[in-house]
Amino acid sequence: MKADSRILEVTKVLSLVVIAISSVFIAFSLTQSMTLLEVIGDNLNGINTVLFDLLNKE
8 A cells, every 4th residue: 555655656746747847848839939929020010111111212
């Protein structure tokens, strides 16, 4: 019975470690996605500015 309890505790700890590592990877992925979206937004803003300038020249 004591061995079963020990195995259960080890399983709980390993599960928490896996959840923690997964959370770190998810946070890192979200940060990368937000950075990518910021770059895309800046590019779209630049395109918008160029198009606005072209239309105002004519």
